[in-house]
Amino acid sequence: QQPVQSPQAVILREGEDAVINCSSSKALYSVHWYRQKHGEAPVFLMILLKGGEQKGHEKISASFNEKKQQSSLYLTASQLSYSGTYFCGTEIGNTPLVFGKGTRLSVIA
Amino acid sequence: EAGVVQSPRYKIIEKKQPVAFWCNPISGHNTLYWYRQNLGQGPELLIRYENEEAVDDSQLPKDRFSAERLKGVDSTLKIQPAELGDSAVYLCASSLIGAGAIYFGEGSWLTVV
Numbered sequence: 493q494q495p496v497q498s499p500q501a502v503i504l505r506e507g508e509d510a511v512i513n514c515s516s517s518k519a520l521y522s523v524h525w526y527r528q529k530h531g532e533a534p535v536f537l538m539i540l541l542k543g544g545e546q547k548g549h550e551k552i553s554a555s556f557n558e559k560k561q562q563s564s565l566y567l568t569a570s571q572l573s574y575s576g577t578y579f580c581g582t583e584i585g586n587t588p589l590v591f592g593k594g595t596r597l598s599v600i601a
Numbered sequence: 602e603a604g605v606v607q608s609p610r611y612k613i614i615e616k617k618q619p620v621a622f623w624c625n626p627i628s629g630h631n632t633l634y635w636y637r638q639n640l641g642q643g644p645e646l647l648i649r650y651e652n653e654e655a656v657d658d659s660q661l662p663k664d665r666f667s668a669e670r671l672k673g674v675d676s677t678l679k680i681q682p683a684e685l686g687d688s689a690v691y692l693c694a695s696s697l698i699g700a701g702a703i704y705f706g707e708g709s710w711l712t713v714v
Binding site: 494522524532533534535536539579581588589590591592593594 | 605634641642643644645646649657692701702703704705706707708
């Protein structure tokens with residue numbers, strides 16, 4: 493069951509904030525977040541396990557709402573280097589990770 | 602420490618020809634994955650190995666795709682014969698069992714003409 497990401501694309505100016513959402517129709521065991529720059533491999537950002545925890549990675553943090561079966565990725569004071577496509581991946585029980593279609597983020601000067 | 606290494610980086614072949622991709626995972630990682638990524642889409646799992654055993658290959662088109670992971674380290678993914686729709690990036694990834702984070706290689710870009 494592929495998670496749904498929103499928005500599909502977003503354009504920010506340097507210093508602005510953004511939120512990327514990832515939702516599932518089924519109860520989640522964990523949510524992973526990755527960033528992929530054009531022509532490069534996806535890079536692991538963080539993983540959240542069920543329990544509603546929040547994690548941070550530099551100025552990028554995420555939350556996991558188990559009841560709503562969704563996760564949100566927060567990018568604060570965006571930098572040019574944040575540009576890329578962000579993917580969430582979700583695990584349901586013992587099933588392997590399934591990735592969403594991605595959110596393309598462009599940060600401009 | 603070296604990351605996941607894949608080769609070739611790029612491959613252009615004619616339809617109906619065979620092609621093979623090779624992957625060397627991060628040292629010590631016992632779980633290896635092959636994903637396919639189409640343009641503008643997220644990675645889709647083809648097969649997952651834990652050591653030498655293929656534990657999830659439900660999305661692998663077995664009529665033309667095959668994979669092996671001899672000795673539980675390197676892996677190869679083969680397509681024979683290739684079709685136009687196989688054009689994609691084939692990503693290899695690895696992780697420790699139960700560790701969560703998956704580390705991807707740079708991918709093998711396949712174009713079938």
